[in-house]
Amino acid sequence: MGYATCFVCGQENDKGLHIHFHKDGENGVRASFLAEPWHEGWPGIQHGGVTSAILDEATAYVTFFMGVVAVTAQLQVEFQDPIRVGERVEIEAHPTKVTRRIVEVDASIRGTDGALKARSHAKMMILSQQQKEEMGLANLP
Numbered sequence: 509m510g511y512a513t514c515f516v517c518g519q520e521n522d523k524g525l526h527i528h529f530h531k532d533g534e535n536g537v538r539a540s541f542l543a544e545p546w547h548e549g550w551p552g553i554q555h556g557g558v559t560s561a562i563l564d565e566a567t568a569y570v571t572f573f574m575g576v577v578a579v580t581a582q583l584q585v586e587f588q589d590p591i592r593v594g595e596r597v598e599i600e601a602h603p604t605k606v607t608r609r610i611v612e613v614d615a616s617i618r619g620t621d622g623a624l625k626a627r628s629h630a631k632m633m634i635l636s637q638q639q640k641e642e643m644g645l646a647n648l649p
């Protein structure tokens with residue numbers, strides 16, 4: 509499942525991260541990722557933008573599995589501990605608050621030992637029909 513060309517999850521995006529997200533419980537999502545050398549910023553450490561993209565995507569999948577079309581309006585990221593190249597990490601996200609137009613989501617990335625690497629709090633804006641049409645997202649499955 510996913511959009512083929514998405515930078516984070518698209519299986520047909522040659523330059524993408526190819527992360528597979530799956531549902532976890534009623535509203536959560538989970539995924540796993542291995543940091544590769546071409547994901548680094550400082551030598552040997554995964555770039556913070558890549559980390560942020562992964563958290564953003566996990567957040568978006570929460571709303572996707574809820575059956576709404578939403579975009580990220582705010583994403584607040586805390587980088588707690590470096591993600592090393594060659595290190596596998598586990599990603600998790602779940603909703604914390606749902607209102608008519610905004611879904612708030614917490615996401616985290618942890619090492620395989622459970623140590624916290626990064627976490628985020630996001631506000632996802634549910635799009636109106638007009639906004640979906642304006643953004644070219646009106647015909648999503």
Ligand SMILES: CCCCCCCCCCCC(=O)SCCNC(=O)CCNC(=O)[C@H](O)C(C)(C)COP(=O)(O)OP(=O)(O)OC[C@H]1O[C@@H](n2cnc3c(N)ncnc32)[C@H](O)[C@@H]1OP(=O)(O)O
Nearest residue numbers: 509510511514564565568569572578579580581582631633
């Ligand atoms: C299978 C694969 C699945 C999923 C995989 C698919 C790919 C997923 C990609 C990952 C997700 C992304 O990165 S999405 C891409 C990054 N995000 C974007 O490009 C979004 C760009 N921003 C926008 O388009 C717009 O600013 C919106 C839609 C977010 C908001 O515009 P709007 O709807 O016109 O908002 P507006 O009428 O002004 O305000 C409505 C109410 O919301 C509040 N509000 C407005 N903006 C914000 C904000 N940023 N943060 C908080 N609150 C806000 C206002 O104060 C107001 O409150 P009140 O007065 O009513 O109280």
